[in-house]
Amino acid sequence: MKFLSKAILTAAAMAGAFLYGTEKLPARQKPLPVSEFYRNFEKVATEKDMGPNFGRRVYLGTAGTKEHYNSLTLGWGACGYLWGKPVAIVYIRENRFSYRYFEANPVFVLSWYPEKHMKAVYKIFGGKSGRDTDKEKLAGFTPVETPDGGVTYLEADKVVICRKVLRQPVPGKFLPKELHERLGRDGFIHIQYTGEVLSVWRHK
DSSP: OHHHHHHHHHHHHHHHHHHHSSSOOOOOOOOBOHHHHHHHEEEEOHHHHSGGGTTTSOEEEEEEOSSSEEEEEEOOOEEEEETTEEEEEEEEETTSTHHHHHHHOSEEEEEEOOGGGHHHIIIIITTSOTTTOOHHHHHTOOEEEOGGGOEEETTOSEEEEEEEEEEEEEOGGGSOHHHHHHHSTTSOOEEEEEEEEEEEEEEO
16 A cells, blocks of 8 residues: 555655656646536437447547646547446647647646637647647636536636546557558657546536
């Protein structure tokens, strides 16, 4: 038990060092409390409402805590069942600023948006870096805490909360040749995160 506790503390310290390092993290808007999440979203059946979202449109992935979090636009993804549990799978390149947040935190949140917000999802969250941009403020999005410790935005029409169960690098040869040639020149690879789906929510 002592060994396990020490291992957990060591892992937490390493995660904190990776996330914070010597680079100053940008200021983020303080999310609204989780009570506002419950006021605006209702829980839905996972097996009916999770899968159809993937592949239809881009979405946001958010990881971090209410003190430090970051979001990025995602296009690839999948869902299914692993060891009897519903899971969602996402892919993030190592050079993305959000990568450190996904590495350091056990929970990540996926969110989909109505058409009126898609320009911000594409151009702001997808086209600018959280290193030097307050993307939430620029997009006019309202951050809110979610159950299980994550962060998302009140503007979402669907939210999927996940807990990491698997993290693995994606070999370059896994990608189609033309895609690897375009994305692999800088030496960075994609990391696959598989998360157990804890809950699915839709805007009331």
